Amino acid sequence: MNDSITLGRIAGVPVGINWTWLLVFGLITWSLAAQIFPETNPELATGAHIAMAVIATLLFFASLLAHELGHAVQAKRDGMVIEGITLWLFGGVAKFRGAFPSAWAELRIALAGPAVSALLGAGFLALAWLAPLPAAVEAVAWWLGSINVTLLLFNLLPALPLDGGRVLRSLLWGIRGDFAWATRIAATAGRGFGILLIGGGLAMFALWGAFGGVWLAVIGWFLLQAAGAEARAGRTDARLGGLRVRDLMDPHPPAMPADTGVGRLMDAVVWPERHRGYVVLDPSGAPVGLVTPAALRAVPRERWPLVSVGELMTPAADLVLAHPDERAADGLRRAAARDEDLALVVEDGRPVGVLSVSDAVRVLDTLHPDQDARPRR
Numbered sequence: 001m002n003d004s005i006t007l008g009r010i011a012g013v014p015v016g017i018n019w020t021w022l023l024v025f026g027l028i029t030w031s032l033a034a035q036i037f038p039e040t041n042p043e044l045a046t047g048a049h050i051a052m053a054v055i056a057t058l059l060f061f062a063s064l065l066a067h068e069l070g071h072a073v074q075a076k077r078d079g080m081v082i083e084g085i086t087l088w089l090f091g092g093v094a095k096f097r098g099a100f101p102s103a104w105a106e107l108r109i110a111l112a113g114p115a116v117s118a119l120l121g122a123g124f125l126a127l128a129w130l131a132p133l134p135a136a137v138e139a140v141a142w143w144l145g146s147i148n149v150t151l152l153l154f155n156l157l158p159a160l161p162l163d164g165g166r167v168l169r170s171l172l173w174g175i176r177g178d179f180a181w182a183t184r185i186a187a188t189a190g191r192g193f194g195i196l197l198i199g200g201g202l203a204m205f206a207l208w209g210a211f212g213g214v215w216l217a218v219i220g221w222f223l224l225q226a227a228g229a230e231a232r233a234g235r236t237d238a239r240l241g242g243l244r245v246r247d248l249m250d251p252h253p254p255a256m257p258a259d260t261g262v263g264r265l266m267d268a269v270v271w272p273e274r275h276r277g278y279v280v281l282d283p284s285g286a287p288v289g290l291v292t293p294a295a296l297r298a299v300p301r302e303r304w305p306l307v308s309v310g311e312l313m314t315p316a317a318d319l320v321l322a323h324p325d326e327r328a329a330d331g332l333r334r335a336a337a338r339d340e341d342l343a344l345v346v347e348d349g350r351p352v353g354v355l356s357v358s359d360a361v362r363v364l365d366t367l368h369p370d371q372d373a374r375p376r377r
């Protein structure tokens with residue numbers, strides 16, 4: 001999900017599209033122009049069908065965006081920070097920072113998107129039915145209304161990570177007060193629906209040669225994967241419980257000026273004591289970057305005298321930053337989204353630690369050795 005193109009900001013929320021969406025854009029436009037609109041409006045010319053298809057696809061794209069903005073606006077009202085919205089293969093994803101403040105906040109946020117889709121679907125259908133429109137406009141409005149309603153119904157299946165699954169999770173969480181249990185149930189439902197879609201889709205293809213069945217199976221497979229990821233995230237959250245970044249970070253990462261040679265770093269620091277990251281400082285002692293073991297490994301031994309840590313470091317602007325007092329679950333989630341798997345922990349402008357995902361996993365394994373840490377096969 002990292003290969004996304006940033007489109008800009010809407011209502012202060014960064015919006016991007018994943019490259020997979022370009023594929024979907026092409027597929028939808030093609031199937032509308034070549035199949036659907038020639039069927040609904042055989043009297044119109046091919047050029048008109050293509051124009052209708054492009055406009056319908058663009059408005060469909062806008063509907064998905066509006067759905068995600070519905071989630072984002074409600075999340076803001078409930079005091080959450082939104083990192084951004086990305087449109088990808090199967091719709092949109094709004095990314096939030098941190099945990100939901102309460103079950104009822106999650107419920108409101110989960111329902112806000114489908115509410116927007118319901119309004120849009122009903123609006124387009126009403127337009128197609130009631131207003132005296134040119135045939136081309138009516139067909140576009142009709143398609144937009146039905147696609148919004150179809151997606152709304154699918155999205156309301158009580159299966160994580162779909163919105164219906166979030167509704168189910170928040171209700172269970174609110175009733176019993178146990179987030180981990182609620183996540184487990186809703187994620188299990190997600191897996192179940194994923195398997196049903198795969199089985200049903202393949203059966204449709206095998207029995208009737210319906211190509212739509214393959215599409216359903218692919219969606220089911222994504223649902224299965226995503227539900228598994230939700231279940232794992234829920235387990236990690238439960239195990240991290242009240243831990244803070246401070247509890248899991250390396251509190252004594254070596255720090256050095258940017259002109260330190262790689263040879264010196266290896267001899268003085270890396271050989272005697274291994275760390276996940278080496279902090280690079282400017283003359284005032286503020287952190288300017290982090291050197292990772294992977295970056296060090298990439299330098300052949302004969303080049304050590306020629307390279308300084310300043311040339312090797314990942315600059316602070318490209319690093320995930322964390323605060324020692326924030327929830328460990330939040331810092332780790334941000335760090336895990338990057339290749340380095342690291343966060344630089346900074347307090348009052350000074351580096352105070354390095355948070356590493358793999359170290360944290362090891363610490364957790366020693367703290368809770370008997371809990372199920374890995375996805376079951």
Ligand SMILES: [Zn+2]
Binds near residue numbers: 068071113
């Ligand atoms: Zn949604």
